[in-house]
Amino acid sequence: MTASEPTAPPLRRRGERMRRAVLAAAVDLLSTQGLTGATVGAVARAAGVHETSVYRRWGTRENLILDALTTELDSALPVPDTGRVRDDLLGFFSSLARLLGTAQGRALLRLSVEHDATLEDRRGPYWSERLDRAVVMVRRGVERGELAADTDPGLLIEAVSGPLFVRVLLSGAELDDALVRGLVDLALRGALPRPE
Amino acid sequence: MTASEPTAPPLRRRGERMRRAVLAAAVDLLSTQGLTGATVGAVARAAGVHETSVYRRWGTRENLILDALTTELDSALPVPDTGRVRDDLLGFFSSLARLLGTAQGRALLRLSVEHDATLEDRRGPYWSERLDRAVVMVRRGVERGELAADTDPGLLIEAVSGPLFVRVLLSGAELDDALVRGLVDLALRGALPRPE
Known part of the structure; x- marks a missing residue:
């Protein structure tokens, strides 16, 4: 707990915000469209981020879905x-x-x-x-x-x-x-x- | 039971023999190569029949595999x-x-x-x-x-x-x-x- 904590690197904070937005969009699409509807493209669009950012962070569609579901259901x-x-x-x-x-x-x-x-x-x-x-x-x-x-x-x-x-x-x-x-x-x- | 039974239509007997050869080849490939190895092409080759004959009879690879497994395991x-x-x-x-x-x-x-x-x-x-x-x-x-x-x-x-x-x-x-x-x-x- 230092005074500098609230000013954590903006990039990292943005990264975490992006991660949550993407996971929430993935869970939402999974619930409404099922497993096949939750493509990386659809999730990225719903979360308002670039598809390449999603691939950069999760590597594969399967990793993204797994992360979304385990986070949501934990x-x-x-x-x-x-x-x-x-x-x-x-x-x-x-x-x-x-x-x-x-x-x-x-x-x-x-x-x-x-x-x-x-x-x-x-x-x-x-x-x-x-x-x-x-x-x-x-x-x-x-x-x-x-x-x-x-x-x-x-x-x-x-x-x-x-x-x-x-x-x-x-x-x-x-x-x-x-x-x-x-x-x-x-x-x-x-x-x-x-x-x- | 009539005297004519042993002379059943040759086409039908050939059909049943072909069916058994194909199913046996499918079971064999499933056991040794797993689900992905049992392609229609590989099964047809192993059974010595044309791939088109297999598609004509079973329609899809999945139907073929299902028929093979249920017959074998029944x-x-x-x-x-x-x-x-x-x-x-x-x-x-x-x-x-x-x-x-x-x-x-x-x-x-x-x-x-x-x-x-x-x-x-x-x-x-x-x-x-x-x-x-x-x-x-x-x-x-x-x-x-x-x-x-x-x-x-x-x-x-x-x-x-x-x-x-x-x-x-x-x-x-x-x-x-x-x-x-x-x-x-x-x-x-x-x-x-x-x-x-």
Whole structure:
């Protein structure tokens, strides 16, 4: 914190403002036009910047889209800590189902499974990291004695999240609260402490 | 069964022989070269037929690949009936995990989630039909009293199959027998009859 901070290099401040404008335009186009409508040209036009500036910063259209979606969605999946594992999981997976019900969420998931050598390293981890965060809710349930000591937290999270992803990617079936409740309760009952 | 059957129209027999040769070549190329290597030209060359004959019969490369994979894999997912729901599910989902571990199985699943307007109507149903068949194993378990009367058979099948698909499509994590056993046991324990 020095007195010089408010006078940061104008170029850099302009750069950050440009970045936000471009990402906001990309998210907006993704929501209204889908993955195919969010071309670099369309995003640049909507953000009022040159197409070459977009390519200079992001390199490829895929990197731009990925940056837009992860920035936008990063706050969409909070991990609750209510003191009860069922409430935590219902909160988390309801958020995930809502997210996957939006155009942006679907776009990010679709993008995650499409072939693209330039993205290979960053897309898998996007979802893995978010699900890894969810594991802590199950661990806390085990520590509180709500769940069996031999519960595999990662497996439980996979059993609840897997069907949500598959419905979006493969079957196109609906994601609703009844589905989330059904999956959470099936997995939690399966992980209850058992009499020896 | 008439005496004339062995002398079926030669054109039709040639057509069926050609179809099988082309599909076998396609499966072979998919296994060794992946989805991108199985071009219509490469498949036609390997099968010893004209590229135009392939286009005449299948219309598009995607239809050819889909036909090849579904024909090849159609017998790969039998639905066991051992009299015990756990053995049935372990048998079925071990087959599914093995299938998804092969180049052909992965190719079919990848193909199922990629955008292609010409295939939209046929790919989702391929997996849905196969999982619908699995539902009967759970129903029989409910009828035998092994599982709670209010068990949702489709939900249970989704909870076990979802993570297998997601591992192939998103995380790239391994599919092994321990995973299949863990998922089956978690879901089955969750669906055990409960004291009132």
